[in-house]
Amino acid sequence: MNTAFPFPLSGRSVPFSLGRLGIVAGNTFLEAVRQKLFNFLLLLAVALVASAQLFREFNFGSSELKFISDFGFGAMVFFGSTLTIAATAQLFFSEIENRTALTILAKPIWRTEFIFGKFLGVFAVVGVFCALTTILLLGLLYHRETALMTANPEAFEAGRIIHYGDLVLMGVLQWLKFGVLAAFTLLIASFSNTNLYTVVMGFFVLVICHLQYLARDAYGSVASLPLRLLVQLLGYIFPNFQVFNLADQIGIGVGIDAAVFLRVAGYALIYIAVIGALAVYSFRNREI
Amino acid sequence: MKFNLAAFRPALTGFLVVVALALTGAAVRPFEEPAWQFVKSKQPALKLDSLQGALGQGVTVGLLGGFRAIVADFFWIKTNAVWEDNDLPKTQTFIKLVTAIDPRPLYFWQNGSRMIAYDMPNWRITEEGGYDVVPQARQRKIDEQQSAVALNYLNEAFGHHPDAPLLHVEIANVYLNRLKDTASAAEAYRRAALQPDAPYYAGRIYAELLRRLGRNAEAYAWLKQLYRTLPKEADAAKGITPFQVEAAMAPVVLERIRELEGELNILELQAFRP
Numbered sequence: 067m068n069t070a071f072p073f074p075l076s077g078r079s080v081p082f083s084l085g086r087l088g089i090v091a092g093n094t095f096l097e098a099v100r101q102k103l104f105n106f107l108l109l110l111a112v113a114l115v116a117s118a119q120l121f122r123e124f125n126f127g128s129s130e131l132k133f134i135s136d137f138g139f140g141a142m143v144f145f146g147s148t149l150t151i152a153a154t155a156q157l158f159f160s161e162i163e164n165r166t167a168l169t170i171l172a173k174p175i176w177r178t179e180f181i182f183g184k185f186l187g188v189f190a191v192v193g194v195f196c197a198l199t200t201i202l203l204l205g206l207l208y209h210r211e212t213a214l215m216t217a218n219p220e221a222f223e224a225g226r227i228i229h230y231g232d233l234v235l236m237g238v239l240q241w242l243k244f245g246v247l248a249a250f251t252l253l254i255a256s257f258s259n260t261n262l263y264t265v266v267m268g269f270f271v272l273v274i275c276h277l278q279y280l281a282r283d284a285y286g287s288v289a290s291l292p293l294r295l296l297v298q299l300l301g302y303i304f305p306n307f308q309v310f311n312l313a314d315q316i317g318i319g320v321g322i323d324a325a326v327f328l329r330v331a332g333y334a335l336i337y338i339a340v341i342g343a344l345a346v347y348s349f350r351n352r353e354i
Numbered sequence: 355m356k357f358n359l360a361a362f363r364p365a366l367t368g369f370l371v372v373v374a375l376a377l378t379g380a381a382v383r384p385f386e387e388p389a390w391q392f393v394k395s396k397q398p399a400l401k402l403d404s405l406q407g408a409l410g411q412g413v414t415v416g417l418l419g420g421f422r423a424i425v426a427d428f429f430w431i432k433t434n435a436v437w438e439d440n441d442l443p444k445t446q447t448f449i450k451l452v453t454a455i456d457p458r459p460l461y462f463w464q465n466g467s468r469m470i471a472y473d474m475p476n477w478r479i480t481e482e483g484g485y486d487v488v489p490q491a492r493q494r495k496i497d498e499q500q501s502a503v504a505l506n507y508l509n510e511a512f513g514h515h516p517d518a519p520l521l522h523v524e525i526a527n528v529y530l531n532r533l534k535d536t537a538s539a540a541e542a543y544r545r546a547a548l549q550p551d552a553p554y555y556a557g558r559i560y561a562e563l564l565r566r567l568g569r570n571a572e573a574y575a576w577l578k579q580l581y582r583t584l585p586k587e588a589d590a591a592k593g594i595t596p597f598q599v600e601a602a603m604a605p606v607v608l609e610r611i612r613e614l615e616g617e618l619n620i621l622e623l624q625a626f627r628p
Contacts, residue, residue: 126430126461133423140421220595253371257364279390302379303372309390329389333382340378344371351367 080174087179087186090170094187097160098153099194107152108195111145115202119210131211131227138203139313142240146195150244151268154188154251159261167354178346185245185252185342192244200237204230232322236313239327242334243310247272249341256348274300275307282306305337426456437469440477445469446503453511463511464524471504471528501532522546523556536563547580554584554602561610574614578626581607 098104118137161167161184170180207228215222251268258264281301288294309330312322433448449466456462475496482488488496508525515521526542529535540563547557557580564573584602585594611626 121424126427126459136421136423140424144421220597223593257367299376302376302383304375305379306386306390309386309393311393312396323392326389326392329385333386333389336382336385337378340374344374348367348371351363 080176082176083179086175087183090175090180090183091186091190094157094184095190098157098187098191101153101156103152103156104149104191104195107145107149108198111141111195111199112202114141114145115199115206118206130214131207134207134210135203135228135233135313138199138206139236139240142196142199142203142237146192146199146240146244147247147272149195150188150192150247151251151265151272153191154184154248155255155261155264155268157188158184158252158255159264162354163261171354177350181252181256181346181349182342185248185338185345188248188252189241189245192248193241196237196241196244200234204233207233229321235322235327239310239312239330239334242331242338243307246305246307246334246337246341247275249338249345250275253341253345253348256345256352271304272307275304278304278306279308305333309333422456423458426452426459426462429455430462433466433469437473440473440480442474442477445474450507453507457511457514460511460515460518460520463508463515464520467504467508467524467528470507471501471532474503475500475532497532501528504528504532517549517551519546519549519552519556522549523553526559530563536567540564540567558603558607558610565614570614570617574611574618574620577607577611577614581611581626581628 115138118134118141121133121137161170167180171177208230211222211226211228215226247268250271251264254267254271255264258267278301281297285294285297285301288297312326312330429448429452433445433452436444436448449462449469452462453466475493478496478500479485479488479493482492485493505525505528508521508528511518511521522542522545526539526546529542530539540560543556543560543563546552547560557576561573561577561580564570564576581604584604584607585599586602586604588594588596588599608626608628614620615625
């Protein structure tokens, strides 16, 4: 009997434990928060959101509040995506490159617990990022709207334009979108050999998911059958990130439909569960 | 030769992952579709041509990342920079790129069309030697060509702003100021006046253009109808502000009605009673 080889024992001799998963997640979170990358991106995003008021002079097309809202969510999406991809890849590969993954997986811990622990750690970090930028944006919009109400009360006869509850919902949706992105990055990391490859592929996935709707729209107009099937397949493989883009309604006094919010949130959670499970499956087949 | 299954394991894993993702995508599509249709109905989707145009400028990530309004603003600044250099091809390209990236603000459509219809003919005439050298017929031809481009551009805007009276006003101004086509301008002003939230001046200008065309009876009938709809005094309960009353200029409209009654020899008994 081969008792010296640790891998067959890991995850097989003990039942699945949420406690162990929580420990991996907690350590991942702490490690991420200690990283300069997180602090740097958070600082950049916060600075950009806070400076939205200064940039409003460059706004030509839409109302000032809409511009600040767009600017704030733009900063959140841009830096949040960067943070999600970079942090996921870095935190995963730090375990592989420092050989700590061997030590951890030699203990009675499931690879499922390891992968989902990593995911939850990153998800928590991104959650903190989204919460801070959303709170800052809320404060900024509230401050500016109050000032505008004082200066121009006729424009606000019907009350405040911004639906502040919807801003929070948008923050939650962005967080869930980053969750899908983190799960995808983990899936790539589960078979990738290098950190750089994972980061580059993560960004490709981000762009593809944002453009997925083009494949869906193009499906009907492609004449060649093989190409048509390929386009349809691409439309199914990648989730549609544009569906999370409900922020457009916020600066123009229109609220977010609760049913749509729940649908999009459910869509993200389904993808997180499926892609997470696939990352576990892929990681189980990986030689470390 | 012994078949080594382990060698195919990575490929098999990759294949299974792709199949699982495709099946998930197909399974969640009915769940996601209503939300996507809602999002699409609320905002114009980014088109491939706008992304291709932006790609060369290195702002694709920003565009996809949610900085759509800011990227459009950035390109609008660039549009103005090339406009200052009287660079026609670049200006026209950037004008179209800006509205392809963010077609929501009317400002871009209005000002873009003005550059095309009013500035570009001057650039072309100057390039061909100036107003003293270029024959009148050629100048007219250039005006017509640029106006056609501007009108096409403004008509494209209706796809994003179907009820915008200011787009009709812009079209009317191109007909009136560039093409000297009073009849088409009047028709465009009439359409503007009939839109919800139309500016009050659109109805007044329509009537004036009818008078210029010698269609006084039509102008009289229109102004009588218009006068009844105009706010005469501020009423907070009805949401009528003093500014609206001032902009409606009801006394001016009544004065024009009286002028037309004189021109049309309408008897005092048949005169309009406000």
